[in-house]
Amino acid sequence: xxxxxxxxxxxxxxxxxxxxxxxxxxxxxxxxxxxxxxxxxxxxxxxxxxxxxxxxxxxxxxxxxxxxxxxxxxxxxxxxxxxxxxxxxxxxxxxxxxxxxxxxxxxxxxxxxxxxxxxxxxxxxxxxxxxxxxxxxxxxxxxxxxxxxxxxxxxxxxxxxxxxxxxxxxxxxxxxxxxxxxxxxxxxxxxxxxxxxxxxxxxxxxxxxxxxxxxxxxxxxxxxxxxxxxxxxxxxxxxxxxxxxxxxxxxxxxxxxxxxxxxxxxxxxxxxxxxxxxxxxxxxx
Amino acid sequence: xxxxxxxxxxxxxxxxxxxxxxxxxxxxxxxxxxxxxxxxxxxxxxxxxxxxxxxxxxxxxxxxxxxxxxxxxxxxxxxxxxxxxxxxxxxxxxxxxxxxxxxxxxxxxxxxxxxxxxxxxxxxxxxxxxxxxxxxxxxxxxxxxxxxxxxxxxxxxxxxxxxxxxxxxxxxxxxxxxxxxxxxxxxxxxxxxxxxxxxxxxxxxxxxxxxxxxxxxxxxxxxxxxxxxxxxxxxxxxxxxxxxxxxxxxxxxxxxxxxxxxxxxxxxxxxxxxxxxxxxxxxxxxxxxxxxxxxxxxxxxxxxxxxxxxxxxxxxxxxxxxxxxxxxxxxxxxxxxxxxxxxxxxxxxxxxxxxxxxxxxxxxxxxxxxxxxxxxxxxxxxxxxxxxxxxxx
Numbered sequence: 001x002x003x004x005x006x007x008x009x010x011x012x013x014x015x016x017x018x019x020x021x022x023x024x025x026x027x028x029x030x031x032x033x034x035x036x037x038x039x040x041x042x043x044x045x046x047x048x049x050x051x052x053x054x055x056x057x058x059x060x061x062x063x064x065x066x067x068x069x070x071x072x073x074x075x076x077x078x079x080x081x082x083x084x085x086x087x088x089x090x091x092x093x094x095x096x097x098x099x100x101x102x103x104x105x106x107x108x109x110x111x112x113x114x115x116x117x118x119x120x121x122x123x124x125x126x127x128x129x130x131x132x133x134x135x136x137x138x139x140x141x142x143x144x145x146x147x148x149x150x151x152x153x154x155x156x157x158x159x160x161x162x163x164x165x166x167x168x169x170x171x172x173x174x175x176x177x178x179x180x181x182x183x184x185x186x187x188x189x190x191x192x193x194x195x196x197x198x199x200x201x202x203x204x205x206x207x208x209x210x211x212x213x214x215x216x217x218x219x220x221x222x223x224x225x226x227x228x229x230x231x232x233x234x235x236x237x238x239x240x241x242x243x244x245x246x247x248x249x250x251x252x253x254x255x256x257x258x259x260x261x262x263x264x265x266x267x268x269x270x271x272x273x274x275x276x277x278x279x280x281x282x283x284x285x
Numbered sequence: 286x287x288x289x290x291x292x293x294x295x296x297x298x299x300x301x302x303x304x305x306x307x308x309x310x311x312x313x314x315x316x317x318x319x320x321x322x323x324x325x326x327x328x329x330x331x332x333x334x335x336x337x338x339x340x341x342x343x344x345x346x347x348x349x350x351x352x353x354x355x356x357x358x359x360x361x362x363x364x365x366x367x368x369x370x371x372x373x374x375x376x377x378x379x380x381x382x383x384x385x386x387x388x389x390x391x392x393x394x395x396x397x398x399x400x401x402x403x404x405x406x407x408x409x410x411x412x413x414x415x416x417x418x419x420x421x422x423x424x425x426x427x428x429x430x431x432x433x434x435x436x437x438x439x440x441x442x443x444x445x446x447x448x449x450x451x452x453x454x455x456x457x458x459x460x461x462x463x464x465x466x467x468x469x470x471x472x473x474x475x476x477x478x479x480x481x482x483x484x485x486x487x488x489x490x491x492x493x494x495x496x497x498x499x500x501x502x503x504x505x506x507x508x509x510x511x512x513x514x515x516x517x518x519x520x521x522x523x524x525x526x527x528x529x530x531x532x533x534x535x536x537x538x539x540x541x542x543x544x545x546x547x548x549x550x551x552x553x554x555x556x557x558x559x560x561x562x563x564x565x566x567x568x569x570x571x572x573x574x575x576x577x578x579x580x581x582x583x584x585x586x587x588x589x590x591x592x593x594x595x596x597x598x599x600x601x602x603x604x605x606x607x608x609x610x611x612x613x614x615x616x617x618x619x620x621x622x623x624x625x626x627x628x629x630x631x632x633x634x635x636x637x638x639x640x641x642x643x644x645x646x647x648x649x650x651x652x653x654x655x656x657x658x659x660x661x662x663x664x665x666x667x668x669x670x671x672x673x674x675x676x677x678x
Binding site: 177179180182183184185186187188189190193197198201202 | 337338339358359360364365366368369370372373374375376385386389391443444447
């Protein structure tokens with residue numbers, strides 16, 4: 001009886017995973033297809049990967065994506081860590097509501113974040129550009145006009161990355177024995193030295209996993225980028241999207257496979273780090 | 286020999302509207318072992334943190350060697366602390382934990398230049414400390430792999446290696462089991478004598494305080510209740526709180542009928558206390574071990590035994606005298622229900638002035654509950670965090 005049940009549940013699980021991963025598997029397989037078709041297998045080839053690296057537009061957007069992700073991740077990691085320390089030192093009655101507010105952007109639909117950032121940039125730049133025109137007319141002074149582009153894209157990415165860093169650093173701070181900083185100062189450290197020498201090593205795992213999550217989110221993002229990148233810059237996700245509109249090239253399969261692989265590696269890294277921490281903690285307890 | 290090292294004068298501390306310390310006046314001598322003793326929330330940890338520099342008193346002065354140090358940060362004070370849960374640095378091994386303070390550049394008081402110790406000197410001092418706390422060979426061990434007692438020793442070594450003038454210890458033995466605690470008490474006393482430095486020790490364990498200290502400061506409700514040697518505190522408690530907190534006491538309402546005469550239960554007893562007004566109402570302390578049991582006819586007081594507990598060395602018996610229950614410790618068994626008489630020598634009676642603690646302690650009517658409370662000396666690290674800004678409440 002239980003044996004039958006277990007076969008049934010295994011079958012069900014198999015089906016679930018099949019539907020989840022079959023499309024991705026298909027995409028990966030056909031990225032190695034010799035032919036142009038996404039339905040007929042013509043033989044193994046790395047042709048599309050080769051063409052991919054020849055494609056200016058794609059390589060440009062890969063470059064943009066990497067630059068934006070790296071800079072946004074670094075800035076968000078520093079800002080998020082400092083913010084988490086600030087939160088940690090607040091009273092609980094203030095800290096808890098702030099943490100809830102911190103959680104909202106993560107729960108919020110990307111499209112809302114994207115549109116609202118887009119509106120904000122449009123309003124701010126509109127006002128600035130109007131001011132510049134007015135100065136030109138009245139005082140013959142010129143100042144640069146501002147448009148959405150790489151800068152706004154970067155600001156948007158930093159914005160949506162910060163909450164993830166805070167969320168991942170905060171538990172590490174709470175776990176830390178709060179007398180550690182006292183002890184370091186007692187032994188002769190200034191507050192700053194105590195932070196670098198004692199607190200930072202303690203919360204480092206949280207910072208690293210926050211950084212990896214932020215980087216994954218940045219690489220992965222389409223909606224928010226779409227609304228904030230303006231006309232001049234394009235991330236990889238945006239380029240792929242526009243390619244699907246024109247012609248379905250197998251290059252898409254190749255680049256998607258690479259993207260999938262990159263994100264997968266990052267996620268595995270985050271998980272490995274977390275399990276290692278848990279093991280360490282178990283050992284300590 | 287006694288040279289004053291630290292003085293707190295009129296120190297008050299409050300968090301918001303919560304008064305934690307109420308006008309503390311205290312001086313601590315060089316090379317003294319002083320214990321701050323009291324129940325949780327009495328302000329003893331706050332007092333220690335003020336001396337350590339982690340908190341600044343709301344009003345009053347902290348003097349070190351005659352100099353006001355209210356605003357001197359912890360890293361510039363010649364004191365080091367052993368924290369409640371040791372607060373060892375988990376990412377460093379035993380050696381690096383102890384060397385932590387030595388690796389920081391110190392400012393030379395004469396040349397005003399930053400001086401760094403050489404690696405050889407650091408090694409010599411760490412090794413010396415490891416020997417002092419019996420941890421030779423543990424250099425490379427991770428601190429998280431050590432037992433509680435070993436972590437304790439690392440914490441002490443880490444503080445002492447900086448050669449402070451004063452070592453502050455915040456319930457350092459609280460997390461250890463009973464046997465280990467006794468060993469560490471002797472160990473600490475030995476270290477203090479050997480290094481010749483001042484120890485300021487915080488505990489809620491009266492036995493620990495009596496066994497180790499030169500001076501005991503009993504605190505409650507943010508106030509100092511009594512300062513004295515362990516013998517003074519035990520034999521001459523100032524009020525009902527001290528009498529009850531230190532050891533077991535029967536505390537009975539009485540009247541002074543003249544110098545050396547006190548009346549309880551309408552009977553006069555000879556005592557050694559003088560200087561009270563005639564007919565002044567007082568609290569009378571009688572320690573359970575100072576009562577002699579005699580046949581009913583010979584007793585100064587007679588009562589009925591209501592409970593007997595075998596304690597190994599002696600019996601704890603509860604005796605009902607006219608509705609007031611006493612705890613008496615005796616080696617002779619008197620069965621429950623028997624009538625007994627008691628005799629108390631004049632030096633077994635201690636008379637105290639009435640205080641706002643009068644009537645709150647010293648009655649063993651609710652014997653069993655009281656006992657639970659006493660044996661419940663197990664230690665809860667969260668209860669002493671009086672008013673930290675990021676307190677988890």
